[in-house]
Amino acid sequence: RDFCIIGDKKYKEWMDKLCKVLECNFGLTGWLLERDSEPGTFKLENLDWQRENCRKLILVFGEKSDQTQLGEFNLQTAVMGFLGDSGRDGEKRLIPIKMTPELKLPQYMAAVEDVTFENNKYFWKRLTASLTDKHICETDNGNVG
Numbered sequence: 001r002d003f004c005i006i007g008d009k010k011y012k013e014w015m016d017k018l019c020k021v022l023e024c025n026f027g028l029t030g031w032l033l034e035r036d037s038e039p040g041t042f043k044l045e046n047l048d049w050q051r052e053n054c055r056k057l058i059l060v061f062g063e064k065s066d067q068t069q070l071g072e073f074n075l076q077t078a079v080m081g082f083l084g085d086s087g088r089d090g091e092k093r094l095i096p097i098k099m100t101p102e103l104k105l106p107q108y109m110a111a112v113e114d115v116t117f118e119n120n121k122y123f124w125k126r127l128t129a130s131l132t133d134k135h136i137c138e139t140d141n142g143n144v145g
Helices: 009-026 043-053 069-084 123-131
Strands: 003-007 030-032 056-061 094-098
Touching: 003 009, 009 030, 009 056, 009 123, 094 123
Parallel strands: 003 030, 003 056, 056 094
Antiparallel strands: none
């Protein structure tokens, strides 16, 4: 798979739409927990599968992304797994997305460049450049052109 998406459950519908846009408009293949995980598997098994089978990990951070111990543990485990597994031609495998500009990322994400969704006319350009070797044009209103 080209990417997997995990993140704040508050943005589940947005993550579904993001996955569909990337798959339909850019010909990428994605993985979503709700859609693609096998029921009954342990969450850590899903994280291992993502690390082994997805080129990139898109982490969606919202206001409550890691406020539960399990949520924080899952995000930290995913981040550490992808950071520790740099054996894929040295490519950068983490793509953190902040839903709002005011949002502060957790300390364990401090060294990774992020992209903000809200009020960012360069969002699609930066995201697709991170996922592919293609660069796209955006119109002044932020639509993909």
